[in-house]
Amino acid sequence: MALAVRIGRRLSLSWQGGLAASLVMAVSTQPALAHAAERGFVLLLPTGHYRLGGALAVLASFLLLAFVPPRALAEQARRALVVGRCRADGRVTASLLAFLWLVFLILTGWFGSPDPLSNPLPLFFWSIFWIGLTIAQGLIGNLWAWLNPWTSPHSLFVRATGWRTPFAWALNRLGYWPALAGFFAFAWFELVYPAPDDPRRLALVVGTYWLFTFFAMLVFGPKWLARGECISVFLSFVSRMAPLACDTGRATGTTLSLRWPGARLVEKGLPFSGALFVLFALAAVSFDGLMHTFTWFGLNGLNPLEFPGRSAVIGVNSIGLLVFFTLLAVVFFLAVDVGERLAGGTVSTAEAAGRLVLTLVPIALAYHFAHYLGALLVSGQYALAAISDPFATGLDLFGTADMPIVAAVTSGADAAWIVWNLQAAAIVAGHILAVAVAHVAAYERERDARHAVVSQLPLALLMVAYTVFGLWLLSTPSVA
Amino acid sequence: MRKRPQFYRKGTGMIDATSNNRSNRNGLSRRTALKGIGAAAGLMAGPGFVRYAGAQTSAPIRIGFQAHRTGIGAAYGRWYERTTNAAVKAINAAGGINGRPLEIVVEDDGTDPKRGAEVVEKFANQHKVDLVFGTLFSHVVVGSAPTAGELKMPYYVVSEGYHVASGKLNRYVVQPGITDVRSQVTSMAPWVSSNLGRKATMIFPDYAFGHDHRDFFTAAMKAQGAEVIAQVAIPPTESSFTRYFPQIPRETEVLYHVMVGPAVLTFVKELGEFYGSNRPEIFGFIDSLEAVDMASPGLEFLEGTYFWEGMPRYLQADVGDAERAYRDAVGIDENGASKDDPQDVSTAAHMFGCWETLYVIKAAMEAVDYKGPQDRAKVIEATEAMTEFPAGLEHPQGRKIFNGKIHQCFGHQNISLVKDGRLEVIHRTAIEDGMYQPEADYTSMSF
Numbered sequence: 058m059a060l061a062v063r064i065g066r067r068l069s070l071s072w073q074g075g076l077a078a079s080l081v082m083a084v085s086t087q088p089a090l091a092h093a094a095e096r097g098f099v100l101l102l103p104t105g106h107y108r109l110g111g112a113l114a115v116l117a118s119f120l121l122l123a124f125v126p127p128r129a130l131a132e133q134a135r136r137a138l139v140v141g142r143c144r145a146d147g148r149v150t151a152s153l154l155a156f157l158w159l160v161f162l163i164l165t166g167w168f169g170s171p172d173p174l175s176n177p178l179p180l181f182f183w184s185i186f187w188i189g190l191t192i193a194q195g196l197i198g199n200l201w202a203w204l205n206p207w208t209s210p211h212s213l214f215v216r217a218t219g220w221r222t223p224f225a226w227a228l229n230r231l232g233y234w235p236a237l238a239g240f241f242a243f244a245w246f247e248l249v250y251p252a253p254d255d256p257r258r259l260a261l262v263v264g265t266y267w268l269f270t271f272f273a274m275l276v277f278g279p280k281w282l283a284r285g286e287c288i289s290v291f292l293s294f295v296s297r298m299a300p301l302a303c304d305t306g307r308a309t310g311t312t313l314s315l316r317w318p319g320a321r322l323v324e325k326g327l328p329f330s331g332a333l334f335v336l337f338a339l340a341a342v343s344f345d346g347l348m349h350t351f352t353w354f355g356l357n358g359l360n361p362l363e364f365p366g367r368s369a370v371i372g373v374n375s376i377g378l379l380v381f382f383t384l385l386a387v388v389f390f391l392a393v394d395v396g397e398r399l400a401g402g403t404v405s406t407a408e409a410a411g412r413l414v415l416t417l418v419p420i421a422l423a424y425h426f427a428h429y430l431g432a433l434l435v436s437g438q439y440a441l442a443a444i445s446d447p448f449a450t451g452l453d454l455f456g457t458a459d460m461p462i463v464a465a466v467t468s469g470a471d472a473a474w475i476v477w478n479l480q481a482a483a484i485v486a487g488h489i490l491a492v493a494v495a496h497v498a499a500y501e502r503e504r505d506a507r508h509a510v511v512s513q514l515p516l517a518l519l520m521v522a523y524t525v526f527g528l529w530l531l532s533t534p535s536v537a
Numbered sequence: 538m539r540k541r542p543q544f545y546r547k548g549t550g551m552i553d554a555t556s557n558n559r560s561n562r563n564g565l566s567r568r569t570a571l572k573g574i575g576a577a578a579g580l581m582a583g584p585g586f587v588r589y590a591g592a593q594t595s596a597p598i599r600i601g602f603q604a605h606r607t608g609i610g611a612a613y614g615r616w617y618e619r620t621t622n623a624a625v626k627a628i629n630a631a632g633g634i635n636g637r638p639l640e641i642v643v644e645d646d647g648t649d650p651k652r653g654a655e656v657v658e659k660f661a662n663q664h665k666v667d668l669v670f671g672t673l674f675s676h677v678v679v680g681s682a683p684t685a686g687e688l689k690m691p692y693y694v695v696s697e698g699y700h701v702a703s704g705k706l707n708r709y710v711v712q713p714g715i716t717d718v719r720s721q722v723t724s725m726a727p728w729v730s731s732n733l734g735r736k737a738t739m740i741f742p743d744y745a746f747g748h749d750h751r752d753f754f755t756a757a758m759k760a761q762g763a764e765v766i767a768q769v770a771i772p773p774t775e776s777s778f779t780r781y782f783p784q785i786p787r788e789t790e791v792l793y794h795v796m797v798g799p800a801v802l803t804f805v806k807e808l809g810e811f812y813g814s815n816r817p818e819i820f821g822f823i824d825s826l827e828a829v830d831m832a833s834p835g836l837e838f839l840e841g842t843y844f845w846e847g848m849p850r851y852l853q854a855d856v857g858d859a860e861r862a863y864r865d866a867v868g869i870d871e872n873g874a875s876k877d878d879p880q881d882v883s884t885a886a887h888m889f890g891c892w893e894t895l896y897v898i899k900a901a902m903e904a905v906d907y908k909g910p911q912d913r914a915k916v917i918e919a920t921e922a923m924t925e926f927p928a929g930l931e932h933p934q935g936r937k938i939f940n941g942k943i944h945q946c947f948g949h950q951n952i953s954l955v956k957d958g959r960l961e962v963i964h965r966t967a968i969e970d971g972m973y974q975p976e977a978d979y980t981s982m983s984f
Contacts, residue, residue: 096799100776101806101835171664172643174606251652254607254645355774360744362773362798364609365676366649464615465881470834472880534776534799536609 095431096535098473104532107477111485111524118489119496119517123510127500134320134497137302141313146305148202152209159206159267161447166260170449173254174436177443182259183247184436188429191295195422198303199296205289206267207282211274222278231285232330235273237337239287241378244341248348249374251367291338297321298419298490319490322418323498326411335414336389339421340382346428346530347381348374354536361536389414392515400512402503412502413516416495420523423487427480427531431467438462477531484527488520495520597640598633598902600895601660601669603681608648610674612828616884617671617695617891618643619875623866624892627930634899635907642666650680657681661688667910670898671891672696682706689984691913693898695890697721697847699749702945704977708984711920711944713937714894715847715887716971719753724950724971725820725845726757728964733818733843734790735763740781741795743770750795750822765793776800782811791818794825801825802835809838819843823850823886823953823960830874830882832958839955843963846951848934849873850885851959863892863933872959889934896931897923914984920944921980938968942978947971 122130166178173179193200214220246253246262253259274281282289298319305311327335347353348370354361357373393413394406402409438460445458453459467476495516500509602621605614621641629638642664646653653672660666668691672678675698685692686707694701694712699719701712729737737758741747747770755765769784778800785792796804808819819842831839831850849856850873852864867883868876875881897920901907904922905915921941928936937948947968953960 097802097829098833098835100800100803170643171645171659172604172606173645175643251649252645252647254647351774351776360773362742363676363744363746364648366608366647366651368647368649368651461875461877463878463881465875465878468828468882469830469880534774 095467095473095476098470099477099532100534101470102474102477102532104477104528107481107532108525108528111481111488111528112521114485115488115492115521115524116517119492119513119520122493122496127496127506127509130493130497131323131500133317134323136317136320138315139312140315142310144310146307146310148305149209149212151203152205152207153213155204156206156210159263163260163264163267165447166256166263168448169256170443171256172449173256174439175443175446175449176256177440177447178256178263179254179259180436180440180443182263183254184433185440187247188425188433189437191292192422192426192433194292194296195298195419195426196300198299198301199293201289201292201296202303202305205282207270207274207286208279210271211279214275220275222275224276225278225280228277228280228284231277232328233284233290233334234330235285236287236290237330237334239285240291240334240337240341243287244337244378245375248341248345248378249367249371251371287334290334294335294338294415294418295422297324297415298422298494319416319419319494322415322494323412323501326408327414328411329407332407332410332414333386335417335421336386337382339417339424340385341378342421342424342428343385343527343530344378344381346424346527346535348377349535350530351534351536353377361534364536388519389417389516392519395515396512399514400503400508402508402512404502409502409512412498413495416491416498416516419487419490419494420520420527421487423483424527426483427527430476430479434466435462435464438464438466480531481528484531485524488524488527492517492520595637597638598635598907599640599642599664599666600898601657601664601666602641602643602671603646603653603656603660603669603677604643604671605648605673605677606643606645608646610648610677613673613884613887614648616828616888617673619883620867620888620891621671621895623863623868624895627866628895628899634902639895639899646672646677646681648674648677650676653677653681654684657684657690657692658688661690665910667691667902667907668693668898668913668916670695670894673887675700678710679706682710685709689913691916693894695887695894697887697890702940702943702975702977704943704979706944708979708982709917711917713897713920713923713926713939713944713946714892715890715946716937716948716950717945718749719973720945720947720971721822721845721847721950722750722753723757723973724966725952726754726761726763727970728952728966729791729793729820729843730758730761730763732964733820735761736786736788736790737763737765737793738767738769738785738789738791738817739765739793739795740769740771740785742773742797744773746797747771747795750793754793771796773798776803777807778804779807779811782808789817791820792816794819794821796821796825802829802833805838806835812838820952821845823847827884827886828882830872830880830958831955831960836958840958842955844953844955844960845886846953846960846962847886848889849951849953849960849962850883851961853962857928857933859928859930859933862930863889867892893926893932893934893937897926900931917984935965936968938972940975942980943975944979 162178162181165176169176190200270286273285277285283293284290300316300318302314302316302321303311351361390406390410393410397406397409439462441457442460442462445455446452466472495513496509499512500506604618605611625639625641628634633639642660644656644659646656657669660669669685670693672681672694673696675696678694678696678698679700682692686709690709692710694710695715696712697715697718699717700706701710702717739751739754741750751768758765766789767784767786769781771778771781821842821844823844823846852871869883869885870876870879872879873883873885875883901916901919904919905912907916923939923941926932926937926939935949937946939946949968950966950971951962952964954963
């Protein structure tokens with residue numbers, strides 16, 4: 058029998074080292090994706106019931122809200138219980154420390170281990186910061202206002218040089234467009250670029266982005282962080298759903314108050330570019346789930362069991378990210394538009410959408426939590442170990458360098474059950490909160506209870522559908 | 538006070554050679570290899586150490602470990618790394634290679650062929666390693682091999698693919714630590730046909746991986762005078778299987794399955810629902826359930842069925858000293874899970890290949906008195922000249938025969954019965970069961 062291995066030419070890839078183009082061949086005998094682990098066990102659970110239950114819970118919340126006087130809800134949303142005050146404004150000090158920490162991490166990224174699971178930079182950047190801090194923002198409040206690495210260097214530079222911002226006036230005209238462009242680049246780097254974990258490349262990207270932002274602050278003023286810098290914009294939106302609000306001003310000092318979760322999402326509307334920004338944030342985290350599903354692979358004619366790697370799907374996933382975002386934005390604006398027409402509203406669709414779009418923030422955070430929980434639990438441990446030996450020199454600064462990594466913390470039937478239930482609970486709770494916040498936001502605009510209910514009908518249906526979609530993403534076969 | 542001996546690790550700084558191994562109660566951390574180097578250096582600095590003293594250079598031998606740290610191979614990659622670290626530690630503790638300690642440089646290939654090629658290039662030009670080792674996923678091997686050939690970089694893979702033996706790669710690619718899938722599948726046929734049934738039906742995913750099993754096993758059964766009476770190909774994106782089961786002929790005596798991916802548990806569950814207690818004999822490749830606890834809920838139906846295992850996952854009653862030492866060194870318990878975390882089931886059927894490959898590298902380098910990159914081709918030639926690896930601590934999976942012409946080893950395979958949620962080895966094949974007629978000769982290729 059002719060036993061020539063079936064090696065077919067699949068992809069022609071150019072080789073950057075000047076070597077002849079190498080051919081990546083589709084090969085036989087690929088070791089199995091043994092990693093049946095987590096998702097395999099989830100597939101055995103009655104996830105269809107969860108989808109139905111989740112949809113009903115969100116729908117029921119909407120119906121229930123229709124009978125609650127929205128004025129009472131709106132009043133509750135405005136309530137703030139001050140729990141602490143202090144004169145100090147520690148933002149500059151905290152930001153300076155964060156800046157120094159970032160410099161240190163960039164150095165470890167450049168000079169430390171090339172292994173992304175031993176180098177502190179990718180572990181801290183993607184796990185502790187991007188996953189962990191985002192969740193903390195939603196639960197605790199705007200920590201980023203203190204911990205961003207720009208406020209302090211900028212203010213020190215301005216104080217030392219007497220620098221005057223030349224184009225501060227231009228910032229308002231730019232809207233959230235720069236932030237949207239930045240966030241697209243960020244999401245593309247995270248989701249599509251082949252090697253976002255590579256320590257050196259990450260060090261280069263993070264360092265360059267820090268410099269870019271610093272110069273943008275010199276040109277447009279410190280408000281660039283609130284309007285043009287995508288991470289700060291995203292994290293500040295997320296922090297608006299936290300039950301803890303921290304208001305800091307030079308004159309007033311720091312005030313800490315308790316608010317209803319999501320209450321501050323109704324405080325002010327966003328311009329069109331801001332609405333698109335929020336929609337993109339939700340689209341990006343949703344697409345991260347979608348692009349790993351067997352369904353997505355099937356749609357694109359790829360075999361998920363022999364996934365050829367990120368570099369083979371750059372085009373497909375770049376377009377996919379854009380298309381998914383466009384679809385979500387169109388459906389959202391349509392839902393708002395239809396709702397306004399049904400209720401006979403007095404404002405434009407864009408304005409209504411700008412008011413309502415922040416209600417998607419709890420959903421985005423719920424997706425963020427659900428999708429990245431496992432990664433945080435495992436990579437968080439690697440981060441703890443790596444930080445004890447930041448440059449891979451054999452140090453053990455905190456006694457954690459040799460800690461055993463419990464990599465299977467999310468594996469096995471029991472863990473899969475717990476994780477799935479946490480994810481499902483987060484998704485459903487996020488949508489219910491979104492429905493409630495949208496109800497209040499709608500009332501706040503027109504001050505009309507009937508309008509609040511009727512205008513929200515299409516959006517509520519969208520949220521029910523998105524609940525089902527979210528739970529499906531977490532329970533359908535996918536590539537790890 | 539005497540200064541504590543230290544050892545300079547090229548490119549990364551100083552290592553405290555006397556640091557104790559406090560964390561390694563059971564398993565191995567990611568830094569164990571590094572510590573092994575430190576320990577070896579400590580020996581070097583100590584008085585009366587003869588082996589190292591004779592070495593002309595004490596600079597470490599740098600091995601680039603092309604690791605699946607991220608991407609679809611990450612679960613396997615983790616265990617490949619642990620096994621590699623354990624082997625490096627053992628080799629360094631025993632004096633290294635030619636008196637030189639081994640140093641592992643890890644680069645993540647993202648389980649991506651294009652990045653794999655980039656990583657090989659980085660190993661050669663940036664990290665200046667002596668050779669590259671450790672790749673598992675076949676498409677990464679095939680994507681990286683041309684670069685290894687271009688850069689004249691020895692590339693020792695642990696991927697069990699037939700692509701090495703097929704002759705389609707190049708002279709710098711060697712697979713001496715793990716048998717290839719053709720050999721594995723072929724060697725199953727004699728026992729399966731004599732003990733489980735002569736009429737087999739195969740269920741496999743409908744792509745190259747499944748097709749190899751289909752073709753190799755069908756041919757091997759025929760050679761035994763037995764027959765594969767039906768071949769049920771399942772589309773790779775399928776997540777429910779019940780509608781395919783009626784394609785299994787009633788006269789099937791043994792069902793051969795190699796389903797893979799996240800839906801494999803669903804496959805087992807639905808197969809159980811389809812057959813109930815009245816089933817044919819069932820035989821599968823553990824690839825389906827590598828790293829999955831056999832006692833997991835949903836797998837009850839597999840009780841009394843059989844699996845191929847490259848190396849036993851569960852500690853067997855008749856385990857030998859070498860295998861026990863290997864398991865202890867890697868840090869796996871009697872269930873083949875991490876001693877630090879019983880949930881973390883190892884990829885035992887494959888990962889031993891890293892251990893054994895490093896010992897082959899050591900033997901080849903010592904045979905040519907390896908001095909540096911100028912001797913790379915000699916290392917390949919020395920490997921090609923090898924014919925047999927005796928069983929023992931260096932080859933805990935068992936004796937191997939090596940065919941230098943096709944750069945591929947041949948060895949014993951295990952057939953295990955699922956009993957009380959564990960895998961119990963009930964048959965060990967002869968090496969000859971998996972031999973086939975070579976179709977290539979790398980030694981005729983120039984360097």
